[in-house]
């Protein structure tokens with residue numbers, strides 16, 4: 121009988137998950153394994169909800185956004201018998217190994233299950249936020265930024281026609297990578313990221329200067345950027361099962377837009393791209409990266425390198441310890457601030 125590998129996708133979906141599943145299934149079959157998918161991330165492992173996966177089912181997944189396995193933000197470590205249920209399903213489905221595809225949260229659970237229960241587990245890095253350590257990039261990021269960049273350019277057209285300041289709010293939670301890359305790539309006039317408190321007088325000075333020169337301006341803000349006077353600590357945010365603030369009603373784009381209009385007297389509009397930057401077909405870069413890390417995950421299982429994550433390092437796909445990837449987010453480092461000064 122063939123050994124069986126379970127695959128799950130957890131956390132926010134992003135383009136690249138399907139190509140990664142496909143790569144993993146193709147490689148696993150080559151090594152002589154069969155695969156099953158767990159439905160909706162850790163929830164599926166807790167509840168024993170599984171579906172068969174093979175080459176035929178996954179053949180055309182390379183161009184498909186989202187995840188055919190479904191996902192959730194369920195954290196088994198948060199419920200009393202969550203881990204027990206995961207271990208029971210692992211046994212019941214007769215799994216030889218589990219491939220967990222996710223960001224810091226999903227892989228944090230994987231790392232714990234490996235450490236505490238010696239479960240045969242490997243990780244695959246994904247997240248549109250690009251905030252995972254121990255890998256140069258995560259798939260999902262390139263597609264999200266490409267979409268946000270297109271949106272920013274569209275806003276710029278309207279800004280130029282109506283002589284307005286346009287503000288685009290993008291996702292990225294605690295990391296400003298999406299906002300920063302979008303702003304650089306779309307030739308924005310100012311960028312707001314959570315890693316750097318907004319210098320509001322500097323922002324207004326720069327926007328006035330840009331507007332005087334070309335009669336429009338573009339600002340890209342991360343959903344999690346902070347105005348110095350916002351009194352953020354006093355705002356009560358709903359938290360998900362991993363303890364992250366749910367930022368959906370925070371309205372940073374609107375807040376900044378109102379502030380700019382009030383300070384400059386220039387007509388200002390904002391747009392929030394939201395989940396549109398997280399769906400749809402993956403870019404070429406994400407299709408290839410996802411395929412490569414998916415294949416590597418099957419290889420890590422086959423060679424018995426559990427507790428590892430497939431990772432992009434200097435354009436090579438290698439195995440790194442899961443423990444190195446999780447626990448602390450990779451946020452925009454200070455060496456980027458100099459570049460920001462130059463570009464905005």
Ligand code: F6P
Pocket residue numbers: 132247248249291292293343367368398
């Ligand atoms: O972590 C990915 C992400 O898209 C963040 O950038 C964003 O803050 C969050 O997920 C949104 O989560 P949800 O889809 O659960 O609203």
